[in-house]
Amino acid sequence: MLVCMLQKAGKEGKITGLTVAKGTPSVSHLLFADDSIFYCREKDEEFQCLLSILDEYSIASGQRINYQKSSIYFGKRILQDRKSEIKQLTGINEEGGYSFYLGLPEAFGGSKITILGYLKERLQQKFSGWQANFLSSGGKEILLKAVAMALPTYTMSCFMLPKAVCQQLASLMADFWWRNKRDSRGMHWKAWDQLSKQKNEGGLGFKGIETFNIALLGKQLWRMITCPSTMMARVFRSRYFSKTDPLQAKLGSRPSYAWRSIFAAQELIKKGARMVIGDGKSTDIWQTQWLHSKSARSLQQVRQIPQHLRSNVSSLTKVNDLLRDNGREWRRDILGEIFLEEV
Structure with missing residues (x-):
């Protein structure tokens, strides 16, 4: 009501x-x-x-x-x-x-490192409460993965953390991992980057804070692409990419901290995204990643074009131009003349 x-x-x-x-x-x-x-x-x-x-x-x-x-x-x-x-x-x-x-x-005016300093403080409070308990290495691993990494997750899904803040959080987690009862700081026998590798690569599977941050922001960008009618997508589209789509959008002038953060995940999404053709009217033949491969790619090579076909090839811009009028079959005569067999 x-x-x-x-x-x-x-x-x-x-x-x-x-x-x-x-x-x-x-x-x-x-x-x-x-x-x-x-x-x-x-x-x-x-x-x-x-x-x-x-x-x-x-x-x-x-x-x-x-x-x-x-x-x-x-x-x-x-x-x-x-x-x-x-x-x-x-x-x-x-x-x-x-x-x-x-x-x-509520506001992000001024130094982002100072504003986001509360993440470090909250993590320190958690660790100070855990130090009084006798924990095995397995217990420490579970707490770091299930609790410590969960604390900044909501913030990281909305904003790109400055490198200094990521380093501070990683340093706190490394100190907690190596600390023991006899030594308040502990000897760091391996760099945190090494511990953040997968277990089959010799690490312990801790998440890299910066890469995890980018992955979470990539989910926001993907939601803009797949759910364009949401309030969030409509607001950002009107402000930053009214004439294009989120994957092709530019950073623009005077971008907000939120858009600058989401924009940072654009390259990551591009690497794994592939255009679904549909009728092919909106898919650029030469620029869009639409070929079915891992990872998806655009057309990068063509055959040597016969003289009598060059004028026809120059007019091909959309995937729809490669389809017959019924929109269900490829123009195989054109495809065979222009594109390599693997394409």
Whole structure:
């Protein structure tokens, strides 16, 4: 009911949602369990409309909102006097934007190493609690793989950790692995990179933090490709790749930290992705990876083209051009003349 009322107010122009770029969907609310974020302009009438919707929802549902535990986040252009007026109007005195939401920092201005320093602190707290226990090597291995690597996973699935932060986390895990009762630091008999190799390669199978980070971000990029109708995909598409697809997108000007992080996984996905042909109208013959091989590849070699076919070959751009009119059979006369037998 709350969502329906917010959407109705948005359609009627009573509440203006947040848009990060021209053409992006307007976001008036984000809901996660009992955590909610609402967006509107700093006009009194929009605040009053939002507050009336929240009051109506509270009366109908019996769920009261604790404004003392709520916070309000302002855009950079709002003056200090206006901020005070808005706080008085809404009854929310706490100013947000400087803490955490769903386990992630609300804002990423400034040094990323400093902002993400909480990952190191949380890991240190875990390790300090484990040191009092007598643990075998097998016990340490299980704790490192199942608990320690799980701590930064959510953050790594959203943002690319700086190399310094990855090194700090790896150093903490290495110290914990080699530490013993007699020596608080322990002798590091092998580098952590060696321990991060698979067991059949002589390592212990610990995840490499940087590579694991890229893999998690690759899942976000793949979700953009396979689920283009999601809110996340629509927002990023409008801002960064409105005329292309996520795999061909450029970093763009003034990219957000989130897009810069997801973009870092683009090359990884390209290595393992292959275009599914369908009708072939959107698949470029020469640039797209569409040949069925491991890994997938594009067309890189052709035969020496006979003189009488050169004009025809120059007009071939899409895979659909290699199909007969019924779209179900290849033009084998063209294929045999132009492409190698293996292709």
